[in-house]
Amino acid sequence: MNIYKQLSLFVAVILMMSCDNKQSLQEYYVDNQGNKEFVAMDVPTSLFANTEKLSVDQKKTLETVKKINILAIPKKQENQTKIDSEKNKITNILKDEKYHLLMKYGGGNSKMAIYYTGSDEAVDEIIVYGEDEMKGVGIARVLGNNMNPSDILELVRSFQKGDVNMDGLEGFTKMLSSDLM
Numbered sequence: 737m738n739i740y741k742q743l744s745l746f747v748a749v750i751l752m753m754s755c756d757n758k759q760s761l762q763e764y765y766v767d768n769q770g771n772k773e774f775v776a777m778d779v780p781t782s783l784f785a786n787t788e789k790l791s792v793d794q795k796k797t798l799e800t801v802k803k804i805n806i807l808a809i810p811k812k813q814e815n816q817t818k819i820d821s822e823k824n825k826i827t828n829i830l831k832d833e834k835y836h837l838l839m840k841y842g843g844g845n846s847k848m849a850i851y852y853t854g855s856d857e858a859v860d861e862i863i864v865y866g867e868d869e870m871k872g873v874g875i876a877r878v879l880g881n882n883m884n885p886s887d888i889l890e891l892v893r894s895f896q897k898g899d900v901n902m903d904g905l906e907g908f909t910k911m912l913s914s915d916l917m
Contacts, residue, residue, distance in 0.1 A: 758828075758829070758832060759825070759829055760829065760832075761829050761830075761835075761863065761875075761877065764807075764825065764826070764829055765805055765807050765875075765877065768807060769807065773809055773815060773818060774807055774808065774809055775806070775807070775808045775809075775810060775874075776805075776806065776807050776808075777804075777805070777806040778803055778804075778805050778806075779803060779804040779805075779806065780802075780803045781798060781799075781801050781802065781803065781804075790891075793887070793890075794887075794890065794891055796887075797883070797884065797887040797888060797890070797891045798891060800880045800881055800882060800883045800884075800887075801878055801879070801880040801883060801888075802879050802880050802881065803879050804876055804877065804878050804879070805876065805877040805879065806874065806875075806876045806877075807874065807875050807876075808872060808873065808874030808875070809822055809872045809873050809874070810871065810872045811868070811869070811870060811871050811872035819872060819873050822873055823867060823873055826865060826873070826875055830849070830851055830863070830865065834853050835851040835852075835853060835863065836851060836852050836853070837849065837850075837851055838850040838851060838852055838862075838885065842867075845868060845869035845870060846866070846867065846868040846869070847866070847867050848864065848865065848866040848867075849864075849865050849866075850862065850863065850864050850865075851863040851865070852885065854882075854883075856885065857882075857884065858882040858883070858884070859880070859882070859883040859884065859885055859888070860879070860880065860881065860882070860883070861877055861878065861879055861880075862877070862878040862883065862885075862888065863875065863876070863877055863878075864876040864878070
């Protein structure tokens, strides 16, 4: 074997050993967004309407959010095995040390967990993962740059109080809720 073949073989072995076979959340999303069993949506923040009621700080927080990716598998009688498989895949992805658990809550047949990537002061991604025995499983990725967790929480409170008109999302929510029924 000449030196070039040996060197090529050595480089190939090193590359295979250094490859990380763990699937990232982004890869999972890309792999499944075209799958007919999933409901996939990319929601730009420009769809949020009537943000006049927000404070200057809340508007700045909203500007740090670039888009929201949603991927869900609505529950149907024939897809419980698929849902169980996807729960395992998502759970394994979220075990990666780059995903930091922010909070978990739930009860009965439903549970939800919120994770983030980045640092405590500069979050790049917020992940909301939910399971419901009657509705299915879903994951949402809130993507942005240098999001502040406490500021995002304050913004969510504004959404809950109705300070932000979410009419731009009406079509998406109708589609999702009709698929989940």
